[in-house]
Amino acid sequence: MIGGRPWKRSPVRGVTAVAAVGLLLAACSSGGSPGKAQPLKTLTIGSSNVFPPTLDPTANASQAIDEVIDYNVLQHLVQLAPNGTIVPILASSWKVSSNNQVFTFTIRKRVRFSNGDILTPADVVFSLRRVFAPSSTYPYAKVFDVASVATVATDQVQVTLASPSWEWLYDLAAYSNGVILDPRTISSMATDPVGTGPFKVAGEVTNYSVSLTRNGRYWGYLPQVAGVTFRYFTNPNDLNAALQSGQVQMIDNLSTPQDLGLFKSNSAYRVTAGLTNGKVQLTLNNAYGPLQNKVVRQAIAYATDKAAIIKAASGGYGIPAGSDTVPADPYYLNLSGTYPYDVAKAKALMRQAGYGSGFPLALTLPPYFYAQLAAPLIVSELGAIGIRVTVSTIDFPLWISQVFEGGAFQATIIDHAEGRDIGNYGTPGYYWHYAQTAQVAAELRAANAAPTEAGWIAGYRQVLRQITADAVNDWLYIIPNLTVARKDVVGLPSTAYTESLDLAYVGLGGSIPAAARSLGFSS
Amino acid sequence: MPRFLWRRLLTTILTLLAASLLVFVVLNFLPGSPAQVILGTQATRAAVRELTVKLGLNQPLWMQYLHWIGGLLTLHLGRSYISGQPIAPEIGSALSVTAPLVLLGLLVGVAVAMPTGVVSALRHRRASGTILAAATQLGIAIPNFVLGILLIIVAAVYLRLLPASGFTPWTTSVVGALQSLALPAISLGLVEGAILSRYVRTAVLGVLSADYLRTARAEGMRRHQALLRHGMRNAALPVITVLGLELSGLVIGAVVIEAVFTLPGAGSLLLSSVANRDLIVVQDLVMLVAAVVIVTNLLVDIMYRVVDPRIGLGS
Numbered sequence: 001m002i003g004g005r006p007w008k009r010s011p012v013r014g015v016t017a018v019a020a021v022g023l024l025l026a027a028c029s030s031g032g033s034p035g036k037a038q039p040l041k042t043l044t045i046g047s048s049n050v051f052p053p054t055l056d057p058t059a060n061a062s063q064a065i066d067e068v069i070d071y072n073v074l075q076h077l078v079q080l081a082p083n084g085t086i087v088p089i090l091a092s093s094w095k096v097s098s099n100n101q102v103f104t105f106t107i108r109k110r111v112r113f114s115n116g117d118i119l120t121p122a123d124v125v126f127s128l129r130r131v132f133a134p135s136s137t138y139p140y141a142k143v144f145d146v147a148s149v150a151t152v153a154t155d156q157v158q159v160t161l162a163s164p165s166w167e168w169l170y171d172l173a174a175y176s177n178g179v180i181l182d183p184r185t186i187s188s189m190a191t192d193p194v195g196t197g198p199f200k201v202a203g204e205v206t207n208y209s210v211s212l213t214r215n216g217r218y219w220g221y222l223p224q225v226a227g228v229t230f231r232y233f234t235n236p237n238d239l240n241a242a243l244q245s246g247q248v249q250m251i252d253n254l255s256t257p258q259d260l261g262l263f264k265s266n267s268a269y270r271v272t273a274g275l276t277n278g279k280v281q282l283t284l285n286n287a288y289g290p291l292q293n294k295v296v297r298q299a300i301a302y303a304t305d306k307a308a309i310i311k312a313a314s315g316g317y318g319i320p321a322g323s324d325t326v327p328a329d330p331y332y333l334n335l336s337g338t339y340p341y342d343v344a345k346a347k348a349l350m351r352q353a354g355y356g357s358g359f360p361l362a363l364t365l366p367p368y369f370y371a372q373l374a375a376p377l378i379v380s381e382l383g384a385i386g387i388r389v390t391v392s393t394i395d396f397p398l399w400i401s402q403v404f405e406g407g408a409f410q411a412t413i414i415d416h417a418e419g420r421d422i423g424n425y426g427t428p429g430y431y432w433h434y435a436q437t438a439q440v441a442a443e444l445r446a447a448n449a450a451p452t453e454a455g456w457i458a459g460y461r462q463v464l465r466q467i468t469a470d471a472v473n474d475w476l477y478i479i480p481n482l483t484v485a486r487k488d489v490v491g492l493p494s495t496a497y498t499e500s501l502d503l504a505y506v507g508l509g510g511s512i513p514a515a516a517r518s519l520g521f522s523s
Numbered sequence: 524m525p526r527f528l529w530r531r532l533l534t535t536i537l538t539l540l541a542a543s544l545l546v547f548v549v550l551n552f553l554p555g556s557p558a559q560v561i562l563g564t565q566a567t568r569a570a571v572r573e574l575t576v577k578l579g580l581n582q583p584l585w586m587q588y589l590h591w592i593g594g595l596l597t598l599h600l601g602r603s604y605i606s607g608q609p610i611a612p613e614i615g616s617a618l619s620v621t622a623p624l625v626l627l628g629l630l631v632g633v634a635v636a637m638p639t640g641v642v643s644a645l646r647h648r649r650a651s652g653t654i655l656a657a658a659t660q661l662g663i664a665i666p667n668f669v670l671g672i673l674l675i676i677v678a679a680v681y682l683r684l685l686p687a688s689g690f691t692p693w694t695t696s697v698v699g700a701l702q703s704l705a706l707p708a709i710s711l712g713l714v715e716g717a718i719l720s721r722y723v724r725t726a727v728l729g730v731l732s733a734d735y736l737r738t739a740r741a742e743g744m745r746r747h748q749a750l751l752r753h754g755m756r757n758a759a760l761p762v763i764t765v766l767g768l769e770l771s772g773l774v775i776g777a778v779v780i781e782a783v784f785t786l787p788g789a790g791s792l793l794l795s796s797v798a799n800r801d802l803i804v805v806q807d808l809v810m811l812v813a814a815v816v817i818v819t820n821l822l823v824d825i826m827y828r829v830v831d832p833r834i835g836l837g838s
Contacts, residue, residue, distance in 0.1 A: 050795060053561075053605040053606060053795075053799050053801070054605055054606040054607065054608075056607075059561070059607070060561050060562070060563075060605065061561065061563025061564070061566065062563070135573055136573070137562065137566075137570045137573050137577065138566070139561075139563050139570070140565045140566065141565055141566060141570075142565070144567065190606045191606070205616070205690075206613055206616055206617065206787055206792060207617075207787040207791040207792055208689075208690060208785070208787035208791075231689070235782070238785055241687060241688075245687060247687075247688075247689065395798065396560075396798070397554070397555025397559075397798070397799075397800045398555050400559050400560060400563075400564065401555040401559060404564055405556075418565055
């Protein structure tokens with residue numbers, strides 16, 4: 001079954017990644033710290049996330065859990081580096097069958113969990129089977145479509161998918177469903193997840209902080225901090241004050257970009273606007289009255305000024321989206337020029353659709369800053385073409401039950417943060433009620449069965465063009481991940497393509513290995 | 524035990540039961556299913572169904588209620604929907620912040636109210652008394668969170684006397700914990716103290732013009748002697764009533780103050796549990812607050828009897 005093409009997706013990048021990790025391993029055998037030993041300090045990170053409801057990423061979708069635990073405490077067979085490449089972690093190498101259906105992973109040797117247990121292929125089989133078990137409550141519908149997982153050699157695990165997929169390896173790397181667990185510690189996952197990563201959980205204070213300490217048994221490069229503490233702030237002003245007064249050394253994900261001015265001009269801090277997978281969109285209920293008409297949806301896309309919205313909602317950071325894709329996707333197409341800001345054209349389309357005198361539209365918002373900041377502009381811009389928008393804000397659980405589950409809404413503004421989530425357009429009953437769902441699903445399936453990567457990409461791009469031509473939603477912009485850190489914090493990931501804040505190379509002062517820099521960690 | 528006490532105890536239990544029913548019904552009408560909130564927008568429908576069953580949320584409501592209330596009666600607060608952990612330690616750790624905060628706030632309040640109330644009553648015809656009364660009016664007008672932010676700016680940012688926010692656990696350092704609670708307790712207590720001070724003033728004024736005090740003065744006692752011997756007990760009755768009400772005000776005020784000072788207390792736990800739809804934690808916490816208020820009322824009633832044996836309630 002296994003084809004003779006290891007590193008099929010991208011042979012060159014794959015091999016460099018292995019070489020890079022090899023170099024790092026060599027570099028870290030001495031602990032990685034040059035010069036005389038100084039006591040390491042603890043890095044305190046102020047997070048704008050909510051306090052993690054549990055520390056078990058396999059039990060809850062909260063991004064706050066992945067931010068702390070994924071990659072840092074629990075690792076995957078393969079992971080996504082900040083530069084967007086898939087790198088080997090607990091698998092030292094892997095092979096993919098020619099039809100993209102069978103994946104054979106060679107498990108890295110001499111890896112221990114932070115409690116001393118040795119990582120075995122059986123642990124890998126246990127972890128992957130746990131994802132798609134009938135009683136599974138894993139939070140992502142990813143890595144599920146597996147037919148079987150088995151040990152095939154003393155150090156190899158083979159995964160056979162239900163159907164061929166060009167996406168599966170990426171999903172395994174990027175989504176926290178892919179974490180490898182110690183089967184003997186499952187009962188304590190909620191408070192003390194035990195993994196193979198560079199950090200282990202030291203403790204938590206509910207609604208206040210989570211502390212990690214460096215895992216002395218770590219098999220790779222040891223980060224140059226004694227530990228990392230995440231502190232949680234519900235109020236952005238408190239968070240900014242905490243950075244200014246030195247209580248925290250960095251802010252992960254500044255939720256109010258208008259506050260960037262506080263730090264941008266100050267040479268003591270470094271501001272990073274990392275790329276993400278987050279597509280902020282004006283979701284249109286394609287089943288609601290006037291919005292059933294493609295021409296009306298196109299008019300809305302012409303009527304919204306993306307540049308102005310980026311300025312208002314994202315402090316000028318972020319790039320126009322144009323469709324359900326971001327530059328990190330292999331199938332990325334920049335379609336942001338399809339509907340340039342053109343009020344006259346939008347009005348003409350409204351008349352053509354028979355809505356020359358406009359119609360009322362209810363915009364139901366989640367309580368997030370980006371939605372609140374973008375809404376006033378949307379209201380006035382749609383008002384200019386006769387759409388009378390009324391705005392209401394509801395809390396997120398209500399948003400999920402009413403808008404997302406119930407589909408009882410007309411329009412909303414939401415960040416679709418998941419990577420490569422184009423499959424949503426082929427999901428029957430998905431909340432925006434796109435009429436061509438079945439057709440898109442068939443196209444996506446056909447693309448995944450393509451024998452070559454080029455064929456897969458071409459198939460996905462066809463879907464992108466179609467949903468953009470149909471103006472299913474009005475894609476506003478790709479949201480940036482804004483971090484503000486004191487200058488001496490090194491080794492931070494330069495992008496946020498995953499929900500994890502990957503701290504594998506973090507340090508306070510000093511430098512990071514060159515190989516880590518080439519993977520996209522900042523120096 | 525007097526019949527009065529039995530009757531009050533029975534009322535208390537019935538009130539608690541009614542409160543539990545109300546809390547349960549209201550929270551279960553709150554839209555947003557815990558399972559869906561936990562698993563987010565990307566989970567499979569099968570996973571959401573599976574979790575709903577695991578949490579026992581597919582059972583009929585009356586069964587869920589009985590299960591919950593039965594647990595409370597046997598002191599089992601249950602497990603959080605979200606973390607799967609027992610709730611009691613979580614609430615315990617939150618209370619280790621909130622209970623001292625409320626008590627310190629009460630202490631600050633009483634320490635402020637007693638002297639200012641008595642003095643402004645004794646000097647109510649003089650400028651000093653009027654100024655004191657005006658100052659307490661101002662205290663009532665300022666919301667406690669505004670005072671909190673002012674205190675942060677002055678005491679923490681400019682003078683750097685105390686931490687601006689956050690909490691040092693008691694196990695790490697008792698002094699540190701007290702320092703973290705100082706500013707929040709002052710912002711909580713000053714405002715409550717200002718309100719209480721008005722009641723103390725009115726009560727003392729009422730006593731000062733009472734016949735028995737005039738008689739005591741006629742017998743040759745000085746004013747403060749008469750006030751201490753005969754006046755204080757009488758003035759205490761309305762103040763105790765208000766103090767009972769104030770305590771529940773302090774508990775609710777603590778929710779806001781904890782947010783201002785990012786303290787990991789019961790208020791923060793309540794807010795985050797509502798946001799996460801961790802309904803069972805919310806139910807437990809609201810019941811706890813209700814129980815504190817109801818039991819305080821009971822204690823206030825008993826205090827009446829202690830302070831004033833004339834109140835023969837029910838006999």
